Amino acid sequence: MLSFRTKGYNGYGVKYSPFYDNKLAVSASANYGLVGNGRLYILTIQPDGNITNDVFFDTQDGLFDLAWSEMHANQVVTANGDGSLKLFDIGLGEEGRFPIMQWREHSREVFSTTWNLVEKTMFASSSWDGTVKLWTPQRKQSMLTLNTTKPHLPNNCAYQVVFSPHNPNILMSVNANSHIQISDTRLPNPEVSDFIGHNGAETLSCDWNKYRSTVIATGGVDKLIKIWDLRMVPTSDNKQLVTPKAGPAPLNQLIGHEFAVRKLVWSPHDGGELLSCSYDMTARVWRDQTDAATRGVQGGRLTRHGLGKVFGQHREFVVGADYSLWGEPGWVTTTGWDEMVYVWDSKRL
Secondary structure, eight states: OEEEEOTTSEEEEEEEOSSOTTEEEEEEEGGGGTSSOEEEEEEEEOTTSOEEEEEEEEESSOEEEEEEOSSOTTEEEEEETTSEEEEEETTSGGGGGSOSEEEEOOSSOEEEEEEOSSSTTOEEEEETTSEEEEEOTTOSSOSEEEEOOBTTBOSOOEEEEEEOSSOTTEEEEEETTSEEEEEETTSSSOEEEEEEOSTTSOEEEEEEOSSOTTEEEEEETTSOEEEEEGGGSOOTTSGGGTSOOSOOOOSEEEOOOSSOEEEEEEOSSOTTEEEEEETTSOEEEEEOOOBTTBOSOSTTOOBOTTEEEEEOOOSSOEEEEEEOSSSSTTEEEEEETTSEEEEEETTTO
């Protein structure tokens, strides 16, 4: 296990570089993100196991998430508490202390950002203002705005948005009203599916399975991780989409966390493994053994099978996690409000 302390700043997001096997980016906020500055850290894992800080960038408001550019190895976009997104270039030296681009269209905190893994000129953001926006670094304005708020569901917060790794035009968002929404940006009406995911509890996190194109996972305030097959949920051709009364049955439900599931990530190496982190101060590795033809839940009961390893080194809320794309499968990183970034091997824990 390797570690680095973001002294004075509480971690919110951490991501491995898609270009270098030893680089991490960390988004952090002073005073737990309630008030004060933010800081973006660029870290290097040295051959001797030490983690060093190459450069950092200070912002006037807290940072809640980040995404590495899929086009340029030195660029990172951040989600900011003042409603902006900022693009930093870590290769500019002292000149890089300021963002090379910034966008201000959201009216409230930007809580997540994600880069398109297929169409690498695009990234997306979700905000507490209830909108999801698509962007490109070549434009000063957003390309598309999706409103996740419904007339019967006001004051919504879009907690996370994720592009499908299988189709560059499909994205998923989850929100405070427990809804999971799938959108296709090619359509005049982009929303293709909208269903209740966590029995009315806030849905905080989501991710797309890297190997099964119709399988997703979501985590919520109800402490559950749910695995879904999108072929089994309502679509825009179904009247249930208008005012859904109850969610469809998930493929699997995983129980183990003692508080809300704040972040989850499917493994890029194994279609049956995912990593989660929670307000219970742990990160956990799970095995999802269901497939498209098999349901892991019978009669709505929760299943305990699937829990692999529990990482309990953090001493505060764990809110950021990511898998390494490099080397032996199993290396992951986590960060949290205890000002710590850990790199650990989920296979040998």
